[in-house]
Amino acid sequence: MATTTFLIHLLFIFFFSILHASFATRKLTKSLPDSSDLMKYHNGPLLAGNISVNLIWYRNFNPTQKSIISDFITSLSISSSSTSRKPSVASWWKTTEKYHTKSNNPTTLSLLLAKQTSDTTYSIGKSLTNDQLVKLAANHASENTVNIVLTAEDVIVPGFCSGRCGTHKSSYKVNGHGSKGKKYRFVYIWVGNSVTQCPGQCAWPFHQPIYGPQGAPLVAPNNDVGVDGMVINLASLLAATATNPFGNGYYQGMRVHH
Template sequence: MAIMLRKSLLFPLVFALALAPPSHGVNTSSLAPTSNAIQYHGGPLLTTPKTINIYLIWYGASSGKDRASITDFFASLSRSNGVAPHQEPTAATWWKSLQTYTDKAGNSIPCIVRLVKQIGDIYSLGKNIKRAQIANYVKNKIETRALPLDSNGIYLVLTARDVTVERFCMGSCGFHSSVTVSTRSRVVYAHVGNPSVQCPGLCAWPFSLPAYGPPGPALVAPNGVGADGVVINIATVLAGAATNPFNTGYFQGDPLAPLEAVTACPGIFGEGAYPGYPGNLMVDKISKASYNVYGANGRKFLLPAIWDLKSLKCKVTF
């Protein structure tokens, strides 16, 4: 078995690249955007066919409420079910911002993201998991045909709040990597943990008080602190996996600790963001929840800024 590219993404409030390989650590914090532009390094992206298929593994016991919020987020990435015509921007337009990222043949990141299959697992690996186990776990699910082999898919493992994954909350809130299956194909996989209990101040900011950095009030989460923390981190991981799946795509800096499409814009969610302040956001009049995009089935989400290849700035309006 060959494991290719190990990228970790630490998403809230302290910016650091001091994590040793083979895991490449990036922390998305409330800091100014990076000064150097992301560059294309000539490698393949997840561009063909014109759809990115998501294979979702719910590991551990998750609430039905959280699952509904997260599956609605996936539904929101390529369509706007339940979104009124006047409700803009949407999660779908956020994802379409990645279409400026093209490969050597000029193919862009697909505008269609489909949640193709979901499976559950009640702690078959226990509640304390090493990162290498996740690679083997995904590989096994494909080789035993629990999930299909899809070279343009992303196999996403979401762990429950009571599951500890190596370096989760210490080195990352999630990561994406790749693994060779049956010596025939590399597939992209990813992990995101539920931060609601273990580290909300790190992995669910700005919906929880910051663990480090400038103080500031926690915002009201539209779908719950845990679910919205997971959504922010899923968005970051998916953007990185699509535009830099094998560590030869779009990134800035050291390839062992790359800044990618979203992690190049740490802690920025709206105009006027600065350390400890996520930026100007929309606020629901009734719930007082903060958000910046509309989603499927009447959902509202807070999604991170994306590095814009044209303006060479962090894009917060979609």
């Protein structure tokens, strides 16, 4: 299994930094938010129940890179009692539970790795629009899934590097045809591999940062700066998706349209 336990102390930092944000992106920032600012619950639904996580690989990822991401997702649902080493990914993920128990309708959440699809031929282009990200995310979408679009290092996405490293949002899909079709809302995440475009922005702390103190970067635990950076970004976005899937759950500041 790919190394993930070495990322745990970093995940705690990014978990709280993304949850305190009022926007739905893993933003590029020069400093962490003020921890004295508290998140508020806005009475909306949280991600709950048994949720399937589908991975959509866009362009080229080798088997080792895929295993790093898929092992991380699988590790979220491993029982803490079944792991001898702590902290674990599962024990970190349990920090989201307090938000579910404080909501208007206390719930539980279980994530399970499900389908994986690969698109290695630039089927909708090398430069993707936000609408095209939604189109990719709609594959296998349902009310009980989180679809994660992962773009390779040579794929261009609006705002990538200049303003965001990834995003979580929701959209609508219709099952069936005509008047009998059922419209439902699904949630999705996008994360890009920044290794050739902007590792100093989106692969920190495994690459020298563009801003701030210029200390030596940490060694990427899987020796892949880009994909290990993706794990950090994906972790924070999954936590934000769980606690604010539709823009009216837990967040700080003004609501942003999903």
